[in-house]
Amino acid sequence: MGKIQYPNPAKLIFSIISNQDKLFWETKKFLVDFFGEIDLESEYQVFNFTNYYRDEMGNQLKQKLITFERLILPDRLSQIKCDSNKWEFLLSIGNNSFAKEEIKRRVNLDPGYLTLHKFILASTKNGPARIYL
Numbered sequence: 001m002g003k004i005q006y007p008n009p010a011k012l013i014f015s016i017i018s019n020q021d022k023l024f025w026e027t028k029k030f031l032v033d034f035f036g037e038i039d040l041e042s043e044y045q046v047f048n049f050t051n052y053y054r055d056e057m058g059n060q061l062k063q064k065l066i067t068f069e070r071l072i073l074p075d076r077l078s079q080i081k082c083d084s085n086k087w088e089f090l091l092s093i094g095n096n097s098f099a100k101e102e103i104k105r106r107v108n109l110d111p112g113y114l115t116l117h118k119f120i121l122a123s124t125k126n127g128p129a130r131i132y133l
Contacts, residue, residue, distance in 0.1 A: 009071035010113035017108040036070040081122035084109040
């Protein structure tokens with residue numbers, strides 16, 4: 001029988017998807033306020049694996065992955081994902097909080113964590129590296 005243990009801290013990672021360069025900078029600044037300094041940042045990569053976001057966010061989407069110096073406990077991921085959904089909304093309305101039209105996302109945030117044994121991405125959609133939180 002396995003011994004129940006508290007998990008080791010994990011490397012927090014965020015996938016950021018948008019088609020606006022300025023919004024990547026704003027999003028990173030926003031996340032640093034919550035999680036501390038970024039220690040790794042990928043180059044932009046073209047995000048054309050799916051058309052899922054096209055109607056809401058437009059074309060020519062790019063993705064960037066970032067990680068943070070400070071580690072997290074894996075059980076925080078559920079709350080971080082709930083918070084990231086709120087942050088998507090806040091980053092989308094920007095200075096347009098009185099907009100009458102439907103507000104569409106300008107950025108997609110998917111948090112996750114990385115350990116020596118796994119890569120987990122929290123998302124509201126089903127997928128191979130995603131788990132229900």
